[in-house]
Amino acid sequence: MAGKWTGGIVTGTNGDEPPTVEEWVPVTVPGRSTAFTGADGPIAYRTTFADPRRFSAERTRLTLRGAYGRARVWLNGTLLGEHSPYFVPAQFDFDPQETNELLVVCEPLDESGAGGIYGTDAVPAETGVPGIWWGVELQVRPPTFVSSLAAVPRLTDDGAEIEAEVTVDAGEAIDDAVTLSLRPEGFRGGGSMERVAVRADAGERVTVSKSLEVRDPSLWWPRGYGPQHRYTVRAKVGEESAERTVGLRTIERDEEGLVVNGRRVRVRGINRRPSVGEDASEDVRRAIDANATLVRARGHVPSSDFYAACDEAGLLVWQDIPLAGDEFEFDVDRATALLESIATTYGSHPSLAMYGIRDDPSEPFADPLGSGTLAKLRFRWRAWRASGGHADADAAAVAATVPDDRPVVSVAGQPGLDPAAAHLSPGWRYLEADDVDWLLERYPDLGRVVGDVEAGSLSDTAESSDPTSIPGLDASILERRADGVEASQTVQAATLKTVVEALRRHGSGILVAGTLRDAATGGGVGVLSADGTTKPAFDALADAYEPVQAVLDGPAEPGSVGLALLNETSERVDTTVAWRAGDEGGEISAVADAFVSTPLETVEIPSTASELTLEFAVDGRPVRNSYRL
Incomplete structure (x- = not known):
């Protein structure tokens, strides 16, 4: 939606009436308005637009993507509605005037942990500024149109089928049929077409469904295991249509890792943290350059553009629920609702491989340990002390609601928590990198599923930065490990290389190591700097992730x-x-x-x-x- 936008800090509210803003400044929408970083209260965004219709009978719909925070939307002074969570598109139907003023207010999430990684010090505050991050779209539709289309693919004993659910918004009475068609994308394969009757009175919204048979289905495979075949489902009523692209595949988890389409797949992944100038396609490209087969969206939900890029590239995604931090009471109902929203919004993407429920519920190694025999004894003591009472029943309860079409990790965390996926930090928070063999021999279960291997460094811009002010980087650990940019980057590269190779030698089935890029300038746990500059750790991880490697x-x-x-x-x-x-x-x-x-x-x-x-x-x-x- 083109146009000039202004933004401002809300200074007063009055129920359903538009809020008060004392000062408006130019902003860019969509995007993150970093000028409002640290603002105490809601942020308002406004723009004006003319009536986009050619004919008065046409319908208008506003769609917001990535409206972070509690979003409230006014048009011409009238409250259209509220919306959350941010990763679900917000849609509002409205009747425009000749000239219109749109006002969107994004209020910070006040519950502790509710913002996921955005509510922690792992990312800069400007990364989580409330706003419209991903897109604003103004649609003009005829009186009767396809309001939504959902497509759920599944393999069957006889082949495959795609369950299509179509919602038709009838501005006029309709007695017709929805035409559903299926076509392969970019490869030769069987298509199909079905018609399903739809009847509605004027002003009604009705939903119809139909299963589309896929003859001789071509499967979607992870990168390196086969082609990324996908199918497009199209629903048409009159001249109006909607499309969804899906992939056919099965995914399971056993003691040795993931099995995709009945075939063993070794997962070699990397964490992704959000950034102000994030580029979905670029992040996917760099992850592939690092020989990763999976990206873990840690503590946040990426845009649909990111998932589409992963579908195309054959990159698997481990999707966390956006609840984070160890200083809040885990809300089972909220977590379950978020998980359901993620499944509904992104569940048709074949790249969505697994879910993560709870991340780092406590930190037994927040205070770093040294190295040597005494440090190993202290490590064992902390791990033993942490193990009692941390069987996370709440996370398990949420995990139990996940359909059996995808694996789930109930708890990801540090040794001692009996995690379903371990976060390991030898050579960084405790011991030396070479002690990883001792660690895996003493606690063999830690190597089965690994959600992170942590090691940080400074970036080339760190000369003008205070390490203690860099989000996502523990300056006290850095001071113990290395002095200066070059030394810290050398240590980071060697640590990741040593630990990752050892985990592979010990047969780790699902291994996620390091983070793709620093969350802030100056440094962090990324193998790339915030601006995308390659650190030595990037090449070290790429070598360690070679499918066949001598070590x-x-x-x-x-x-x-x-x-x-x-x-x-x-x-x-x-x-x-x-x-x-x-x-x-x-x-x-x-x-x-x-x-x-x-x-x-x-x-x-x-x-x-x-x-x-x-x-x-x-x-x-x-x-x-x-x-x-």
């Missing part, structure tokens, strides 16, 4: 060191690994069956070497891994 089976140091070949493909790999360290080197024949870590020969690294490199080829494609010694 060290122990610390990177001179002496006798074992090697291993990781194979997370469904095919047997037969290759030759060439290694070099200083003036020494050689070749090792390596064979690894599907989805296993195979030990290789031991190599002798001379004390004079500063780097070890491992090189081999898979199907003619060169793969390289390297270690600083």
Whole structure:
């Protein structure tokens, strides 16, 4: 919706009457108006527009996408309604005048934890400024039109079907039929067409449904496992139509990870935190560059553009409920309602692979631990002390409401909480990165499903920043680990590489490590800076996530060191690994069956070497891994 917008801080309210704003300033809508960061109270946004209709019988509808906070909408002084949550499109039908004033007020969420990650110090305050983040659309429709279309795909014993539910808004009496058509997108396949009768009196809104059969269905696969086939469902009444694009696939979780379309899939993921200038397609592209097969939307719900990009790219999504923090009482009813809204809004996207219910309910390792034997004893003590009473029945109750078409993680958190997905921080919050093998041997369940591997660093803009003021970065840990930009980035890269490779050697089925980009300038836990600049950790993670990779089976140091070949493909790999360290080197024949870590020969690294490199080829494609010694 083009036009000039102004915004201002609400200074007074009067029930259903428009609020008072003392000062209006130019703003950009959609987007985040950072000028209002830290404002105490609701933010108002207004614009004017002319009657968009050509004929008086036409209908008008306003759609807001990403209206964050409690949104209240006035048109020409009349309250159209209220709306939340932000990730569900807000739609209002209205009768326009010759000239119209639209006023949208977004009020901050006042319940603790209700804003998800936006209510925590993991992201800058400007990231969660109430406003219209994603889009404003003004639609002009005929008297009778397709108001909404939902399409739910499912595989059956005989093939597949898509259950289409169509809502028709009848401005005039109608006795007709909705034409439903199905077509494959970008590939050869069977389409179909059905008609379903629709009858309504003038002013009625009716819903009809019909199952569309998919003959010889072509499936949607995660990236690297097959093509991303999708189908478009179209509902038409008269000349008016609506479309939805869906994918056909099944997804299950067992003891070894995810199974998609009956086939084992190894999940190698990365966390995503929201940012002021977020670009859905760019984030998807960079995640793929890092060899990730999944993105975890941690503590927030991304836009529909993000999901569409993941559908197209074959990138899986782990979607958290947007409730976060350890300082609030978990509201089962609110969590259940949010989960239902997410499923309704995004459930037809094949990329939506799994749900997360509760994130970091408590922090037994908020105070960092050092390294060595004494630190291991303290780690065990904290983990033992934290384990009592943290079987999160509330999260389990919400998880039980999830349909069986998608896996669910009830609790993701730190060791000691008996989490369904572990957050691990060796080499950062506690111990050293090399202690990850001890950790996994002592607590083997921690490696089955991992929701985060944490390590942070400063960015190149940090010279003018105070580390203690950088959201999402614990300055006290940073001070202990490294001094300065270059050193911190080196430590971050080495930590992620060491822990991720160890988790792969130990057979982690679902592994999410690191965060895609810093939430703020100056630094953070991202492998990219806030502006997208690559940190060394990005390449380190990309190497560690190679589907087939040769790795060290122990610390990177001179002496006798074992090697291993990781194979997370469904095919047997037969290759030759060439290694070099200083003036020494050689070749090792390596064979690894599907989805296993195979030990290789031991190599002798001379004390004079500063780097070890491992090189081999898979199907003619060169793969390289390297270690600083």
